[in-house]
Amino acid sequence: MNGFEHATPGVLFLVILAMVLLFRELHRIQSGYQHFIRRIPGIDALESAVGRCAEQGRPVMFTTALTDVGPVLFACLGVLQALAKKVARYKLKLVVPQYSPETMAVVEDSLRAAYHDAGRGSSFDPQSLVFLSSEQFAFASGYMGLMHREKPGAACLFGVFAAESLVLAEAGQQVGARQVAASVSPEQVAFFICTCDYTLIGEELFGASAYMSREPVQVATLAAQDRFKVMMCSVIVWGVACSTIASLWPSLRILMPHDVLSADWLAWRAWIP
Amino acid sequence: MDTVSIGQVDIRRRVTRIATFLGGAYFFFYFVSPQSVIEHWGIQEAHEPISNGFIVIGTMAIGLGIINILSTHGSKVIFKRKGWQYSVALLLGFLAIVVTTASQWLESLRVSERVQSVQVLGDFAQRIIEDDQIVSGRREGVVKSMSPAGALPPLSARISALVHYSELQVRQIHADVARWRITPNTSQAQHELLNELEQASREVEGATVTLRHLSSASLGSADEGALQDLSRKAGKLASAFSLVMRKNASSTLSQRMYDLLYNGLFNHLGSAMFALLGVYIAAAAYRAFRIRSVESALMMIAALIVMLGQISFGKHLYSELPAIRQWLLEVPNSAAFRAIRLGAGVAGLMLAIRMWLSIESTSFSSRSK
Numbered sequence: 334m335n336g337f338e339h340a341t342p343g344v345l346f347l348v349i350l351a352m353v354l355l356f357r358e359l360h361r362i363q364s365g366y367q368h369f370i371r372r373i374p375g376i377d378a379l380e381s382a383v384g385r386c387a388e389q390g391r392p393v394m395f396t397t398a399l400t401d402v403g404p405v406l407f408a409c410l411g412v413l414q415a416l417a418k419k420v421a422r423y424k425l426k427l428v429v430p431q432y433s434p435e436t437m438a439v440v441e442d443s444l445r446a447a448y449h450d451a452g453r454g455s456s457f458d459p460q461s462l463v464f465l466s467s468e469q470f471a472f473a474s475g476y477m478g479l480m481h482r483e484k485p486g487a488a489c490l491f492g493v494f495a496a497e498s499l500v501l502a503e504a505g506q507q508v509g510a511r512q513v514a515a516s517v518s519p520e521q522v523a524f525f526i527c528t529c530d531y532t533l534i535g536e537e538l539f540g541a542s543a544y545m546s547r548e549p550v551q552v553a554t555l556a557a558q559d560r561f562k563v564m565m566c567s568v569i570v571w572g573v574a575c576s577t578i579a580s581l582w583p584s585l586r587i588l589m590p591h592d593v594l595s596a597d598w599l600a601w602r603a604w605i606p
Numbered sequence: 607m608d609t610v611s612i613g614q615v616d617i618r619r620r621v622t623r624i625a626t627f628l629g630g631a632y633f634f635f636y637f638v639s640p641q642s643v644i645e646h647w648g649i650q651e652a653h654e655p656i657s658n659g660f661i662v663i664g665t666m667a668i669g670l671g672i673i674n675i676l677s678t679h680g681s682k683v684i685f686k687r688k689g690w691q692y693s694v695a696l697l698l699g700f701l702a703i704v705v706t707t708a709s710q711w712l713e714s715l716r717v718s719e720r721v722q723s724v725q726v727l728g729d730f731a732q733r734i735i736e737d738d739q740i741v742s743g744r745r746e747g748v749v750k751s752m753s754p755a756g757a758l759p760p761l762s763a764r765i766s767a768l769v770h771y772s773e774l775q776v777r778q779i780h781a782d783v784a785r786w787r788i789t790p791n792t793s794q795a796q797h798e799l800l801n802e803l804e805q806a807s808r809e810v811e812g813a814t815v816t817l818r819h820l821s822s823a824s825l826g827s828a829d830e831g832a833l834q835d836l837s838r839k840a841g842k843l844a845s846a847f848s849l850v851m852r853k854n855a856s857s858t859l860s861q862r863m864y865d866l867l868y869n870g871l872f873n874h875l876g877s878a879m880f881a882l883l884g885v886y887i888a889a890a891a892y893r894a895f896r897i898r899s900v901e902s903a904l905m906m907i908a909a910l911i912v913m914l915g916q917i918s919f920g921k922h923l924y925s926e927l928p929a930i931r932q933w934l935l936e937v938p939n940s941a942a943f944r945a946i947r948l949g950a951g952v953a954g955l956m957l958a959i960r961m962w963l964s965i966e967s968t969s970f971s972s973r974s975k
Contacts, residue, residue, distance in 0.1 A: 348634075355959055355960065359965070404953075431674075464675055470880060496880065535946035557956055558956040
């Protein structure tokens with residue numbers, strides 16, 4: 334394998350396969366097919382938490398923490414947009430602490446659009462986005478301070494987190510906020526499970542915005558990623574079967590999935606007659 | 607007016623989509639093309655400047671962060687909103703660190719410029735030797751010491767300029783040393799460094815005297831040796847001067863302020879925040895390990911095994927505990943981690959494709975309409 338910089342033909346095939354699946358699902362949705370999305374309790378709880386904030390007159394807090402501009406941020410923005418529309422409708426205060434200035438520009442644009450879509454464009458306050466710091470623990474202490482001053486009724490921690498995850502989640506616990514966390518960092522999931530009311534694990538973060546908005550493109554993406562994952566699982570089963578057979582009958586020559594996926598262009602040229 | 611603005615939005619959206627697609631296409635083809643193709647088409651050389659361009663654009667966003675800080679906290683202070691005192695503290699801290707860092711940067715710039723002015727003396731001597739070797743055909747290359755008119759000045763003029771520059775530098779260093787010696791609170795170590803610097807400057811002075819009478823049209827081997835000697839001694843002087851300058855710079859007000867604010871305060875406050883984790887882990891573990899359901903009971907048992915397996919006391923309770931702990935971490939835990947990573951990776955890939963091709967909800971719905 335040539336390393337991370339340059340893909341092998343096997344990886345190229347997988348990327349093309351992902352594209353094909355995505356377009357197929359988009360086409361199906363366009364023709365009126367309805368996909369079933371299983372219940373995500375954390376998101377349901379988030380919706381009720383916003384209602385609770387409206388009753389108590391407390392703000393809602395949403396952070397993407399250490400997330401940089403990339404797919405994870407866009408998945409978080411889907412949730413933030415849906416949440417912001419609700420917040421705008423209930424005329425609640427939304428506080429969005431920021432870690433990275435680059436992310437802040439994207440988040441601001443997205444929030445503005447959400448308020449506009451909710452018919453309350455003029456209620457959008459750019460100061461609801463608070464840039465804290467690009468230093469991990471300075472951000473964490475800023476978040477804690479903000480949490481204790483604003484005392485939000487609901488707090489959402491979506492995105493990429495590191496060691497500061499527990500500091501952020503505990504601050505929410507201390508002020509009695511209902512907390513929903515979603516992280517693609519498996520190491521931090523355990524902390525969130527201990528501290529937050531609901532935790533979305535891994536890909537649930539990507540499914541959350543489709544679940545909240547039910548927008549066709551997002552639902553199609555969710556369906557395509559599920560189908561792709563099934564294919565990946567079948568590759569894993571193929572690998573396990575091959576390894577088992579190879580260990581039972583060492584003399585047999587078996588084509589392992591790893592060999593196919595990691596073979597570079599020269600190896601493929603040698604294979605093709 | 608509305609038609610114009612709608613048209614402008616449409617153009618802006620279209621331009622954004624084209625730029626996104628082209629940017630994505632570049633990185634996609636860079637990723638999927640074999641190394642040989644990348645090298646053949648010369649993309650490898652262009653890749654670094656392109657990647658740096660993205661970093662530059664990202665850096666510009668720092669200004670947005672600063673503007674946000676100033677507007678959020680500035681308006682809080684001006685209108686005396688709730689908690690304005692915290693904003694004053696933040697703005698003062700921000701101002702202090704900006705001023706300190708800027709003055710510390712200017713100070714380090716001044717030091718490196720001054721050190722470079724001494725360093726150039728050795729380079730000058732070396733350049734005269736190289737140019738002479740090229741002119742006399744003993745060496746291949748291009749003569750670099752051209753005058754503004756494009757001609758190589760006569761050797762005597764270059765030597766005279768070198769001597770003049772060397773004398774000037776030595777004079778300045780002597781004056782600096784005299785000034786530093788009478789500065790109060792100069793430590794013994796600093797005095798020793800100054801002695802070394804003085805010794806090095808005297809050696810350069812001696813090497814310069816030998817060159818003063820050199821006026822032939824080309825360099826003889828003895829002259830070349832004298833220039834080499836000056837170059838070597840000038841190098842030694844530059845490093846001694848650099849040591850003294852940096853030592854002095856470390857005791858300036860800006861450096862001491864920087865040390866206090868950044869190394870003394872900021873780093874330690876960060877460590878204090880990190881230390882809070884220990885307390886929070888205990889609090890979170892207490893809440894999580896209360897056995898309220900089958901899941902929390904399982905979590906409690908697993909945590910107990912892992913904790914007992916980690917300490918030597920666990921071995922005395924049951925000799926197999928470390929092995930069970932290892933199995934728990936390596937098999938079920940790794941499997942769960944891999945499942946999360948696979949799921950998130952696939953979802954990220956799909957979203958990246960969608961972003962690259964700008965397949966957005968609005969465009970899709972408008973097409974379907």
